[in-house]
Amino acid sequence: MVFLNPNFQNPTGTVLKKERRKELLEVASELGLPIVEDDPFSLTAYEGTPPSALKSIDTIGSILYIGSFSKIAASGLRVGWMVAPNRIITRLADARQQMDFGLSVIPQQIAAQFLKSSYFEPHLERLRMELRFKRDLVVDALNRELPGLLDFSIPNGGLHLWCKLVPKIHDGKLLEEAIRRGVIFVPGSVYGSASGFVRFTFARAPVAEITEGIKLFAEAVLDSWVGSD
Numbered sequence: 702m703v704f705l706n707p708n709f710q711n712p713t714g715t716v717l718k719k720e721r722r723k724e725l726l727e728v729a730s731e732l733g734l735p736i737v738e739d740d741p742f743s744l745t746a747y748e749g750t751p752p753s754a755l756k757s758i759d760t761i762g763s764i765l766y767i768g769s770f771s772k773i774a775a776s777g778l779r780v781g782w783m784v785a786p787n788r789i790i791t792r793l794a795d796a797r798q799q800m801d802f803g804l805s806v807i808p809q810q811i812a813a814q815f816l817k818s819s820y821f822e823p824h825l826e827r828l829r830m831e832l833r834f835k836r837d838l839v840v841d842a843l844n845r846e847l848p849g850l851l852d853f854s855i856p857n858g859g860l861h862l863w864c865k866l867v868p869k870i871h872d873g874k875l876l877e878e879a880i881r882r883g884v885i886f887v888p889g890s891v892y893g894s895a896s897g898f899v900r901f902t903f904a905r906a907p908v909a910e911i912t913e914g915i916k917l918f919a920e921a922v923l924d925s926w927v928g929s930d
């Protein structure tokens with residue numbers, strides 16, 4: 702099975718290129734591999750429409766497409782959705798039933814009403830604007846505080862910014878320094894990357910704290926760098 706998150710991937714924020722999507726579908730179909738397309742971030746695309754789901758070009762029904770309310774409304778609802786052949790949905794629903802009798806209908810009703818309501822689209826618009834604003838705050842602060850010391854590409858959707866530290870700094874040591882100053886990030890090594898990568902998540906942080914948070918992160922970088930000589 703192939704599990705992937707083609708639009709605004711967590712943690713890198715990248716979008717899988719069109720040619721790679723085609724290649725992937727070809728290889729998966731040649732090898733008979735099912736694909737799980739995990740797509741919790743497409744609805745956060747800051748501008749325009751994000752690339753279409755892989756599922757939209759699935760001619761043989763080998764892709765299970767899953768979306769989630771978690772990144773666009775409330776992770777506490779535990780509600781998501783799936784587009785897949787009926788026989789697969791039936792088996793998965795049965796497995797879920799056997800695990801915990803399924804999710805309570807109350808959060809499902811809340812999610813259904815929200816999706817149908819006239820609040821849903823304006824909510825998404827606001828969310829996208831806010832995420833883009835926060836992304837810009839993070840990017841501006843990083844460029845100002847650590848010029849030339851970080852490599853990153855600017856994400857166009859999602860909640861994360863993925864950076865490579867140019868100087869050789871151990872991300873675990875950097876995390877300790879950052880926590881000492883009240884800032885937290887996820888070291889890239891948590892995701893299996895080499896040391897020296899960090900993931901910032903800017904969705905939840907209050908606007909008023911982002912610039913100061915990056916300033917403190919920059920102090921932690923500079924101190925860890927000197928400390929690693």
Ligand SMILES: Cc1ncc(COP(=O)(O)O)c(C=O)c1O
Nearest residue numbers: 706711739741769770771776781
């Ligand atoms: C790539 C990815 N997929 C899905 C989810 C959402 O999972 P759930 O719907 O179980 O809250 C997350 C949240 O962290 C995620 O990062």
